[in-house]
Amino acid sequence: MFGRKDSFSIVNIEKLLKNDFSLLPGITSEVLKEVEKKGVSSDILFDVNLAMQESLQNAMQHGNKMDPTKKVKFKAQITDNFFELSVEDEGVGFDPETLPDPTKDENLLKENGRGVYLLTHLMDEVCYENSGRRVIMKKFFTETKGKRTGERCA
Amino acid sequence: MRIEKKKKNDVSVVKVSGDIDISSSQEVRQYFESLLEENGNKVIINLGEVEYVDSSGLAAFVDILKKMRASGGTLKLSNVPGKVKGLFEITKLDKIFDMVDDEDDALDSF
Numbered sequence: 001m002f003g004r005k006d007s008f009s010i011v012n013i014e015k016l017l018k019n020d021f022s023l024l025p026g027i028t029s030e031v032l033k034e035v036e037k038k039g040v041s042s043d044i045l046f047d048v049n050l051a052m053q054e055s056l057q058n059a060m061q062h063g064n065k066m067d068p069t070k071k072v073k074f075k076a077q078i079t080d081n082f083f084e085l086s087v088e089d090e091g092v093g094f095d096p097e098t099l100p101d102p103t104k105d106e107n108l109l110k111e112n113g114r115g116v117y118l119l120t121h122l123m124d125e126v127c128y129e130n131s132g133r134r135v136i137m138k139k140f141f142t143e144t145k146g147k148r149t150g151e152r153c154a
Numbered sequence: 155m156r157i158e159k160k161k162k163n164d165v166s167v168v169k170v171s172g173d174i175d176i177s178s179s180q181e182v183r184q185y186f187e188s189l190l191e192e193n194g195n196k197v198i199i200n201l202g203e204v205e206y207v208d209s210s211g212l213a214a215f216v217d218i219l220k221k222m223r224a225s226g227g228t229l230k231l232s233n234v235p236g237k238v239k240g241l242f243e244i245t246k247l248d249k250i251f252d253m254v255d256d257e258d259d260a261l262d263s264f
Contacts, residue, residue, distance in 0.1 A: 021176050021177065022177075024176070024177075025177075042237075043237055046206065046237050049206060050206075050208055053175060053176070053208050054208060054209060057176055057208075057209075057210070102245055102246075103245060103246040105249075108216075108246060108247065108249060108250050109216060109219075109220060109250065110216070111213040111216050111217055112209075112213055114209040114212055114213070114245050115208075115209040117244075117245065118208075118209055118241065118244065118245070121244045122244075
């Protein structure tokens with residue numbers, strides 16, 4: 001690809017998780033080790049880590065409401081050029097368009113409501129499927145011509 | 155996550171290191187609640203060795219700021235690493251937090 005590399009590697013990591021925040025460090029470090037192998041900057045590692053942590057916390061806490069009978073599906077794909085993440089819960093879903101804007105003056109002193117906003121601004125593509133139960137995000141490892149932060153995928 | 159405190163005149167300088175996330179943000183809140191109860195109403199939080207902050211960490215800082223304001227105290231953040239500062243800017247929290255480049259500058263500004 002691009003006439004520079006002889007091979008193109010893809011790593012897929014999939015998990016079916018119970019709603020337990022103590023699982024997060026193990027999962028995120030497993031994925032971050034793979035992303036690190038791509039020689040990406042510490043800023044990209046930070047964003048990838050945050051995307052995993054925020055989306056898993058949201059799925060467990062707000063999606064599944066920590067219901068022990070519900071699980072979270074986690075899928076990460078690491079290629080030479082990008083990281084893609086899919087996180088899906090078994091809750092009632094939500095409409096991300098209806099979330100209050102945490103950057104409005106009247107919301108600045110509210111403690112919560114910044115997780116989804118951060119995902120949208122730190123990832124290159126973010127889309128919601130299955131009535132908001134599944135979020136799919138992509139982060140490119142290099143500057144991509146014409147890319148727009150937080151772009152909604154089709 | 156590690157928290158260390160030193161006192162310079164009447165200012166409490168609290169250095170937080172490591173990750174401020176879902177597993178540690180509650181501890182951070184509780185630490186500053188206790189500090190306020192000890193009349194520590196001039197506080198600098200030195201974030202120079204913080205490696206990661208998520209939305210629960212930002213929520214903890216907002217909670218601390220509200221409690222400081224309610225008790226008539228002053229809170230300043232110093233040595234905020236670029237990526238963490240970026241989160242404050244994206245979420246516009248830089249409008250309500252007093253962020254100073256350096257711990258000594260923060261001390262001088264009281």
